[in-house]
Amino acid sequence: AQRVTQPEKLLSVFKGAPVELKCxxxxxxxxxxxxxxxxxxxxxQLLLRHISRESIKGFTxxxxxxxxxxxxxxxxxxxxxxxxxxxxxxxxxxxxxxxFGAGTRLAVHP
Amino acid sequence: EAGVAQSPRYKIIEKxxxxxxxCNPISGHATLYWYQQILGQGPKLLIQFQNNGVVDDSQLPKxxxxxxxxxxxxxxxxxxxxxxxxxxxxxxxxxxxGGQPTETQYFGPGTRLxxx
Numbered sequence: 001a002q003r004v005t006q007p008e009k010l011l012s013v014f015k016g017a018p019v020e021l022k023c024x025x026x027x028x029x030x031x032x033x034x035x036x037x038x039x040x041x042x043x044x045q046l047l048l049r050h051i052s053r054e055s056i057k058g059f060t061x062x063x064x065x066x067x068x069x070x071x072x073x074x075x076x077x078x079x080x081x082x083x084x085x086x087x088x089x090x091x092x093x094x095x096x097x098x099x100f101g102a103g104t105r106l107a108v109h110p
Numbered sequence: 111e112a113g114v115a116q117s118p119r120y121k122i123i124e125k126x127x128x129x130x131x132x133c134n135p136i137s138g139h140a141t142l143y144w145y146q147q148i149l150g151q152g153p154k155l156l157i158q159f160q161n162n163g164v165v166d167d168s169q170l171p172k173x174x175x176x177x178x179x180x181x182x183x184x185x186x187x188x189x190x191x192x193x194x195x196x197x198x199x200x201x202x203x204x205x206x207x208g209g210q211p212t213e214t215q216y217f218g219p220g221t222r223l224x225x226x
Contacts, residue, residue, distance in 0.1 A: 009150075043113070043217045043220075044201065044203075046214045086152050086153075097155060097158065098155070098215070100153045101152050102150065102151050102152050103151075
């Protein structure tokens with residue numbers, strides 16, 4: 001069965017420190033992966049998708065098929081990065097069906 | 111463009127009562143999703159519509175949950191009768207559909223349901 005694991009419920013760092021939010025998936029086939037973010041009192045929104053190989057707000061994520069991971073990274077965290085982050089693989093063959101992880105809360109302290 | 115609208119924003123009911131949630135997707139979006147997000151968990155897909163047809167309802171508890179999108183625009187999700195474990199945030203999302211699978215899903219603000 002498809003499964004996505006975000007092992008950390010809370011990640012607490014100081015401003016300027018590097019950040020890595022972990023995501024591991026158990027999945028057959030070639031996945032497409034996304035990171036969604038929810039800032040305080042805002043809606044869940046797309047942060048980035050692996051297929052675009054883009055950097056959004058300084059965040060990047062590399063798909064490692066060998067390790068079945070899709071970790072989200074940022075070299076220097078900012079206070080405004082504090083939010084809930086969800087990793088979400090897309091189920092192959094489905095109608096854009098996403099499987100969300102449990103989420104990691106990132107807290108960036110001044 | 112206006113975002114996905116949901117109402118009500120909050121609802122408190124007693125167990126065994128009925129409740130309904132409403133969603134209006136972004137104009138022109140063919141695909142509509144309902145998710146359930148229990149505290150401490152990620153959103154779980156309940157049902158997906160493509161226009162007014164159901165594409166996936168494999169995780170919808172059909173003995174108590176129902177959803178419809180009669181005209182292919184707005185949608186309602188109903189719970190009858192509610193159980194304590196239905197306490198959650200119910201999220202509606204929409205996507206333009208018909209294009210690339212990586213198209214973005216846009217989420218509404220959610221309806222927070224508390225069943226006492």
